[in-house]
Amino acid sequence: MHSLSVAEMAEALAQGQCTSEELTEVFLERIAQFDGELNSLITVEPERALAQAREADARRRRSDAGPLTGVPMIHKDIFLTAGQRTTCGSRMLGHFVPPFDATIVARCAAAGLVTLGKANMDEFAMGSSNETSYFGPVRNPWDPARVPGGSSGGSAAAVAARLAPLATGSDTGGSIRQPAALCGITGLKPTYGRVSRYGMIAFASSLDQAGVFGRDAQDCALLLEAMAGFDPRDSTSVDLPVPHYAGSLNNPLTGLRIGIPAEFFGAGLEPAVGQAVEAALEVFETLGATLHPVHLPNLGLSVPTYYTLAPAEASSNLSRFDGVRYGHRCENPANLEDLYKRSRGEGFGDEVKRRIMIGTYVLSAGYYDAYYLKAQRCRRLITEDFRRVFETVDVLAGPTAPEVAFRLGEKTDDPVKMYLSDINTIAVNLAGLPGLSLPAGFVENLPVGLQLIGPHFEEGRLLNMAHQFQRETDWHRRHPTAFA
Amino acid sequence: MSLNIDTVRGIAHLARLAVSEPELEAHALTLSRCLDLLAEINAADTTGVAEMAHPLDLAQRLRPDEVTEADVRDACLAQAPAAENGLFLVPKVIE
Numbered sequence: 001m002h003s004l005s006v007a008e009m010a011e012a013l014a015q016g017q018c019t020s021e022e023l024t025e026v027f028l029e030r031i032a033q034f035d036g037e038l039n040s041l042i043t044v045e046p047e048r049a050l051a052q053a054r055e056a057d058a059r060r061r062r063s064d065a066g067p068l069t070g071v072p073m074i075h076k077d078i079f080l081t082a083g084q085r086t087t088c089g090s091r092m093l094g095h096f097v098p099p100f101d102a103t104i105v106a107r108c109a110a111a112g113l114v115t116l117g118k119a120n121m122d123e124f125a126m127g128s129s130n131e132t133s134y135f136g137p138v139r140n141p142w143d144p145a146r147v148p149g150g151s152s153g154g155s156a157a158a159v160a161a162r163l164a165p166l167a168t169g170s171d172t173g174g175s176i177r178q179p180a181a182l183c184g185i186t187g188l189k190p191t192y193g194r195v196s197r198y199g200m201i202a203f204a205s206s207l208d209q210a211g212v213f214g215r216d217a218q219d220c221a222l223l224l225e226a227m228a229g230f231d232p233r234d235s236t237s238v239d240l241p242v243p244h245y246a247g248s249l250n251n252p253l254t255g256l257r258i259g260i261p262a263e264f265f266g267a268g269l270e271p272a273v274g275q276a277v278e279a280a281l282e283v284f285e286t287l288g289a290t291l292h293p294v295h296l297p298n299l300g301l302s303v304p305t306y307y308t309l310a311p312a313e314a315s316s317n318l319s320r321f322d323g324v325r326y327g328h329r330c331e332n333p334a335n336l337e338d339l340y341k342r343s344r345g346e347g348f349g350d351e352v353k354r355r356i357m358i359g360t361y362v363l364s365a366g367y368y369d370a371y372y373l374k375a376q377r378c379r380r381l382i383t384e385d386f387r388r389v390f391e392t393v394d395v396l397a398g399p400t401a402p403e404v405a406f407r408l409g410e411k412t413d414d415p416v417k418m419y420l421s422d423i424n425t426i427a428v429n430l431a432g433l434p435g436l437s438l439p440a441g442f443v444e445n446l447p448v449g450l451q452l453i454g455p456h457f458e459e460g461r462l463l464n465m466a467h468q469f470q471r472e473t474d475w476h477r478r479h480p481t482a483f484a
Numbered sequence: 485m486s487l488n489i490d491t492v493r494g495i496a497h498l499a500r501l502a503v504s505e506p507e508l509e510a511h512a513l514t515l516s517r518c519l520d521l522l523a524e525i526n527a528a529d530t531t532g533v534a535e536m537a538h539p540l541d542l543a544q545r546l547r548p549d550e551v552t553e554a555d556v557r558d559a560c561l562a563q564a565p566a567a568e569n570g571l572f573l574v575p576k577v578i579e
Contacts, residue, residue, distance in 0.1 A: 432539020
């Protein structure tokens with residue numbers, strides 16, 4: 001049952017071959033059996049999940065069910081869930097129970113999806129390995145000595161180990177695509193503004209975007225369609241109709257022009273990863289697409305640009321955690337300043353503190369022009385590169401990450417080394433583009449991800465390409481044998 | 485760019501973060517390395533390039549100035565580490 005695709009599960013539910021309650025029990029049992037090792041979930045409330053499942057079954061009995069009614073999923077613990085603890089992977093919010101739902105949580109609930117639990121993540125989504133969580137690292141189901149990627153590492157590991165068929169994630173610099181690649185599943189970061197950010201705890205507001213994980217493109221299409229669309233509660237939400245993503249999955253790829261940026265195949269790329277990606281690109285040629293070498297000359301600026309802008313925005317966003325209104329508060333504060341400083345000092349982990357301090361520094365008097373404004377100009381250079389190449393090609397493709405999953409602890413001593421693991425994903429956030437990672441092969445039994453990048457609001461095209469690729473390949477059907 | 489401990493102490497104060505002395509030392513080291521990475525943007529020629537603050541060149545959407553949220557005062561106060569009589573409690577700030 002747990003190996004069915006979401007479309008197959010939905011069909012089984014519609015045909016009455018199983019109930020949502022039965023399906024939910026199957027996944028809750030798998031979580032109980034396997035998550036001790038993976039640590040992919042921070043909060044699981046079986047009774048809450050089963051109550052939602054029974055409600056989904058009741059909806060189906062009164063013919064009030066949608067296509068996904070009764071299908072279980074998990075939410076990254078960055079999305080507020082009314083009445084259910086939401087920690088953002090931080091001690092700061094270790095006991096925080098939100099009074100309202102994030103818009104996407106409410107939309108998933110309205111579609112009848114059942115929330116199994118809340119996924120582990122890097123603290124405040126700051127990390128590329130899921131090792132900064134206050135609740136401990138998540139392990140990669142393909143090799144528990146290795147990281148699942150981050151920051152949505154819990155979501156990706158859980159879907160890869162089939163502890164849930166679907167999960168939400170958020171992607172500020174690659175936090176959906178990189179863990180999808182490292183865990184061998186499909187993950188989509190939509191265009192900035194496509195999915196509401198309301199109730200998604202803010203990290204870097206001009207870059208943050210909510211998205212989806214599934215085992216294949218069809219599953220992602222179904223969930224995205226349930227979540228996407230205009231939300232008056234998010235001032236950056238874009239008021240455009242949501243296409244029927246599942247309906248365009250079978251469009252032919254004949255004549256599609258795929259640009260291959262040379263910069264994605266530079267010195268830092270593991271040769272075996274490069275070979276797997278090149279073999280995957282040949283599949284698109286057999287499907288009628290054509291490959292075109294292109295250049296993104298300013299791509300090399302994207303890591304330093306991002307690690308200036310994202311911490312700047314984070315330092316501002318995270319100033320709301322003051323120990324007064326909600327969140328962690330220190331014991332016996334001597335005065336208000338002591339209350340702020342110790343509550344924040346105790347509530348935040350090292351990486352979050354580092355980013356707040358970088359952000360504070362680049363925004364401070366005397367450095368604002370040299371760092372912050374300069375980085376905003378570089379952001380435009382990077383974005384213009386994409387605009388230019390999309391005049392001659394329809395989409396871009398390359399490796400999602402320059403390497404397969406690395407070992408726990410391998411990069412924790414050197415933040416710069418960790419930041420460089422985002423090299424292929426963060427430019428996409430700077431430009432606000434949609435990006436998708438799909439399984440494209442293996443190197444020594446560890447998954448390799450292929451990244452597809454489209455112009456703004458071309459999620460449907462990326463899902464279509466991924467689906468066509470997945471009809472020709474079986475990388476997405478492989479699963480880690482220890483979690484059979 | 486090499487940051488000394490005093491500079492890091494100053495940044496931590498601006499950010500209202502309590503950071504212990506040994507932590508300050510460790511942060512001075514890693515923050516210096518991070519700022520070296522950030523300095524790579526200086527190599528870019530950005531003459532005449534306008535700053536970009538938002539990925540889509542859209543105007544800020546406005547809405548009528550009307551009350552749209554129900555009264556959530558009690559739900560919000562329920563989250564506070566310390567509250568009394570409908571107020572958030574903080575240490576005394578005026579002697």
